[in-house]
Every structure is written in structure tokens, then in C-alpha cells.
Amino acid sequence: MQRRNFIRNTSLTLASLAFLNNKTLAQFLADPAWKIKMLNDTMGVFTEKGGTILFMVGKDGMVVVDSQFPEQSQHLIDELKKRSQQPFQLLINTHHHGDHTAGNISFKGLVPHVLAHENSKANQERVAKEKKTEDQQLYPDQTYATTWCQKMDKEEICMYYFGAAHTNGDSFVQFKKSNIVHTGDLVFNRRHPFIDRSAGANISSWVKVLDKAASTFSNKTIFVCGHAADGYDIVITKEDIAAFRNYLNQLLIFVGAQIKAGKTKEEILKATEIPGATEWKGDGIDRPLTAAYEELTNG
Numbered sequence: 001m002q003r004r005n006f007i008r009n010t011s012l013t014l015a016s017l018a019f020l021n022n023k024t025l026a027q028f029l030a031d032p033a034w035k036i037k038m039l040n041d042t043m044g045v046f047t048e049k050g051g052t053i054l055f056m057v058g059k060d061g062m063v064v065v066d067s068q069f070p071e072q073s074q075h076l077i078d079e080l081k082k083r084s085q086q087p088f089q090l091l092i093n094t095h096h097h098g099d100h101t102a103g104n105i106s107f108k109g110l111v112p113h114v115l116a117h118e119n120s121k122a123n124q125e126r127v128a129k130e131k132k133t134e135d136q137q138l139y140p141d142q143t144y145a146t147t148w149c150q151k152m153d154k155e156e157i158c159m160y161y162f163g164a165a166h167t168n169g170d171s172f173v174q175f176k177k178s179n180i181v182h183t184g185d186l187v188f189n190r191r192h193p194f195i196d197r198s199a200g201a202n203i204s205s206w207v208k209v210l211d212k213a214a215s216t217f218s219n220k221t222i223f224v225c226g227h228a229a230d231g232y233d234i235v236i237t238k239e240d241i242a243a244f245r246n247y248l249n250q251l252l253i254f255v256g257a258q259i260k261a262g263k264t265k266e267e268i269l270k271a272t273e274i275p276g277a278t279e280w281k282g283d284g285i286d287r288p289l290t291a292a293y294e295e296l297t298n299g
Helices: 002-018 022-030 070-083 098-107 118-131 203-216 238-260 286-297
Strands: 035-038 043-047 053-057 062-065 088-092 114-117 142-144 147-152 155-160 172-175 180-189 222-228
Touching: 043 070, 053 070, 062 070, 070 098, 088 098, 088 155, 114 118, 118 142, 180 203, 180 238, 203 238, 203 286, 222 238, 238 286
Parallel strands: 062 088, 088 114, 114 142, 180 222
Antiparallel strands: 035 043, 043 053, 053 062, 147 155, 155 172, 172 180
């Protein structure tokens, strides 16, 4: 039965392609898995597999925020080299997770510096040692503790650490003139978040971190988040950040009430939505429920 379906589906696909002219067929087959969306004349986002990449192509050089995986980062590098003959000036990591830093290695020998929060570097080194992948890493050679700013071309790039959240080393990366901020995984747009307690994540602190972001950045700021649910964009607004802040707060309220009612962890994990934040749907709800339960019970 499966063989018949395969043959039928393959035949239908070939038949459909037969109706395409040579130029259209070539475009269909050459269509890359990755996508680039420009946010202004010099800045854009790259999406393929992993956390969203933000980049700037300046007159004096290029800056990249996050790197996905080696294959994906090479796709980005190849494309940016077509757009500019200027060198890569800086690679920034919003935090240490592999879907944001595994592609760092593709920039080895291309970029003079990799920058991240000091805890992000420590986390990346720790995880690489645990997984025995040290030879596959390009670690940050520059770190900061609370705030870092530097002018590049006509831009001023700033990084901010407001406290433990998704991990204990997450940065907001701001391009001041363009008024664009990469949030990394400090915001998940309508997608249940991964909360890495092994790397110091704290939901209560995360809520405060987002409050600090709300008071730091303007209502006109364009935000780029690390991940979004199907049907939602990775380019978001301050209202989306407020909605995610509400999600985290409602998560703590819901799990706290369940614990107070005597529910076990297993019973709590049967929940299919977070009351008061039902826009967050789909798989992965067990991860924030587990993290909230452990945080509230000191588990």
C-alpha cells in the first residue's frame, strides 16, 4: 500500500512539474531553504534552521547576530559575500544554545571577534565539554557583564543584560540608529518556550527582565525574536513582548495554584494550555510547566 502511494504521489509530482516551463522549473528546484528579509537598507534577518539571525551590511564591514548551525551559517556567509566585499567585523551571540552558536565555527578566520555575555561564554564552554564537542566551537573572545556599546559605521550597537531569564546569560542586542533589537530567546512569539534551568533560567526573573526591556526600548522599536510558532512572524512589536511577559506570569500563577490545590507534577503536566495566555498552542507545553513546577517547589 505504501509503495503504491509513493508511486502515485511521485507520478503526480512529476506530472505537475511537466506543466512548468524551463525557467519556472529551474527557479522551483533552486529555491533555497533559507530566507532573507531586509528590515531596512542595511539590516536584515536570515531564517532557515535554528534561532533567527540578524545582520548588518555596513560600508566598513558586516555584523552578524547569532549563527544557527554550520550549514546554515555558511549559507548566510555565502549570500552576504555576494552583497558586500567588506569584511565581517563582529559576530554576536545572544546566548549559548547550539541553535544560536553552533554555526560560529563557520566564521573562524573570517571575523576578528565573537562577543557575548560572560555567562553565555561560560555556558557554551561547559556544554561543549559535557558533549565533547569542543573542537566544533568558536567561543566568544570578548564578553561583557551588564552593558556594552560600540559605534560601527553609522550605527551604535549596544548589548544589555537585565538578569536571569531563558538562561543566565541572555542579551538584548540593539542597533540604535535603526531602532532594531534582537531579543534572542528572551521572546518566543506564540510558541511555548524552552526554559533552561540547567543554565540558570528563572521565570520570575524573566518577567522582570521583560519589564526592564519595556522601559528601555521605545514603542517604535522593531524587535526580532529567536523563534515563532507556525503562522507567526519573528519580526515583532512591543505588544508581542508584553503578551509573552503575560504568558510567563500566567504560567507561574497557574502552576502555583495547581500546587496549592495539591496537584502532583504529573497531573499538572496534563494541562493543554495556560489559562490567560491561550494564544500559545501546540507542542512543548510540558517544558514550561515542568520548569515552573521545579522553580516554585525548589525542585
